[in-house]
Amino acid sequence: MNNYQLTITVDDKQVVLERILQVTRYRGFLINGINAVVNTGTNIGTIELMVYSERPIELLIDQINKLIDIKDVCVTKNIPYTPNA
C-alpha cells in the first residue's frame, strides 16, 4: 500500500471534482484527504488529492488525464505506507 499526493489542475467546469472522485474510486484508489480551490479570475481549479492503493499511481494519473476538463496531473508527494500511522 502506498500513499500519494496528486496535484490536479482543472478547468472549473461542471462536476469536474465528481468526475475525479469517481475515477479515483473505480480505478482502485482510496482517498484520505482533499483540498480544492478555484481561481475565480482564471476559472482554473487546483485540487490536491491524497490517495492510497496497492496499484501503481501511473494507472490513476493516466485515467484522470483522460477526463476532458483536466489540464495537468502530477504526483507531488510519494509517501511510503506506515500502518496505523
Place this chain on the structure above:
Amino acid sequence: MASDQKHTGGSLLFAVLQEHGVKHVFGYPGGAIMPIYDALYDSDVEHYLCRHEQGAAFAAVGYARASDKVGVCMATSGPGATNLITGLADALADSIPIVAITGQVPTAAMGSDAFQEIDVFGLSLACTKHSFQVTDINDLAGVLHQAFAIALEGRQGPVLVDIPKDIQMAEINCSLDDLSQLPNKVKLPPVDVTQAISLLSQAKKPILYVGGGVGMANAIDELREFCDKTGMPCVSTLKGLGAISPENENYLGMLGMHGTKASNLAVQESDLLVVVGARFDDRVTGKLDEFAPNAKVIHFDIDTAEINKRRKADSAILGDLKINLPALAIPLSITEWQKQCQANKAEFAWRYDHPGENIYAPAVLKEISDTMPKNTCVTTDVGQHQMWAAQHMLFNDPSDWLTSGGMGTMGFGLPAAIGAQVSRPTDCVIAVSGDGSFMMNVQELATIKRFQLPVKILLIDNAKLGMVRQWQDLFFNGRLSETDLSDNPDFIMLANAFDIKAKEISKKSEVTAAIAEMLDHDGPYLLKIKIDAEDNVWPLVPPNTANDKMMESI
C-alpha cells in the same frame, strides 16, 4: 457572416445536429423532452421510434458501428434516461461515438425529486466519455458542438447532453456559423520507433495481435499492408474481426477464451507481440501472468491509459495507426515460424462433420458466411451463438461485424441490426441471436415492422441460456440454476404478429434451402433453427487458466 436566426432550444438542437451531418436519430418521447419532439416535427432529421429507450441506444450504436457516423439517440427524463444507460455503457466499453440527448425536468424543479426526475448527469459519470447538463440556452449550441467533437476525438466514446425542459423551450437568436468546435484535447508524445524496430528485427516468433482500434482508426488498409510486408502470423480479438483479410494465409483466427487453438498456441509461444488497437482484455489473456510468457510487447494505441494497464509494453507507440503502422512495416525473416503457424492452422482447422441429423449451429453460420452477399453486416447478441458466429463467420471489414464486446450485453443484436440497416439501407443485415438474448429487446420487432426494415434474424434456439448452462455443467457440477427456457413463446407466431415472415427448421437437411429463402426474401425474415441444448462452444479456456490449457470437449 451569417445572420442570426431565432431558435428555441429544441429547434437549435436539430439545427446543430444537421450541421454535423446527422440525418437519423433513434429515440422515444416523453414528458420532459416534449419541446424537442415538437421541434422534431418541423425538422428534416428522420426519427426512428424504437419501442424502448435501450433499443434506441443500441440502434444508435449499431448505426455508428456499421458506418463512420456518430449515432444519436434521445430519451425523456427519469426512466427514459435510465433506460439509455446500458446502451451508453456498451458504447463506452467498445469505444463507439454516440451523442445521447436526454430531457430533464425544468431547472426550477431540479433537485426536488420531481416527477420523472433522476440525476442522469450523475449517473452518466461512470458510463460516458463525457457529459453535459445545459442550464443556459446560450450554452446549448456550444455544448452540442463539443459533444460531437469529444465523441469522435482520440479514443471514441459516448457523450450525454442533458437538457432541462425550460432550456428546450427558451428562445435565442444565434448564428450557427459563429460556433466553433472544441480543439482536440488529445496530445500525444512524438513517436520514436527505434526501439520497436529493434525488437521487431530481433524477433523470431512475432505475432500481430489486432483489436477493435484498427477499425476505429480507419486503418484497415495500413494494417493489411503491414501484414503483407511483414508476413507476420496474426490473430484478432472479438472486436477486431474483419480487420485482417480473411484470405491472409498467416491469419490464425480469434484468440482468447473461445479463440482458435492455432491462435492461442502461437501467442503463447511467441517472442514478440505487436499489439495494435487492443487492450489485453481478460477474455483475451486468460491468466494474465501466463499470457504470452516469453513475449516482449510493442503496443500501438491512441489511448495513453491502455499502455502498461494490464501488460507492460517494451515499446509504446501512441497515436494515429494510419500514420504509425507503416513506420514498422518491414520485411521479416520468419519463414520457419510462418510454416509452423500455418501447419497448426491446418491441423486444428474447424470441423463440420457433426454426427446425427440435428442442426449444428457452427455449420449453419459457416454456410451463411459462405453464401451471404458481399458487404453483409452481421450483428449478434451475447452467448454461445455469439462465439460460434465469431469463430465460424468471416468478415471483410470490422464494420460488417457488430457485437457487444466489452460489455457483453444481451439484447444488443436486434436493435443494433436496426441501426445498421438504417445506416446501410442497401446492404444485407443479419442479426444472429439466441433465444435468451432475443427476448431481451424483442419489442424492437415493432420498429422493424413500422419501418419495414429488411433485417434477417437467425434465431439459434436451444431453449436455454446456453453459455451459462455450459458453465454450470463445466464448473458448477451441472447444477442448472435458472437457465431453462423451455417455456419460450412460439417465435414463429411472435414474428408473424409483427408481419415478419418466419420459418423454423430442426434438421440438417433443411438448412441450405432455409438459408437461401431467408437471404432471398425482400423484407424482414426470421429463421429459427432448433439445436441441441447440450451443444457447447469449443475450445474454451477455463477461468484463470493459461490460454494453451484450453478445453476441447467434456
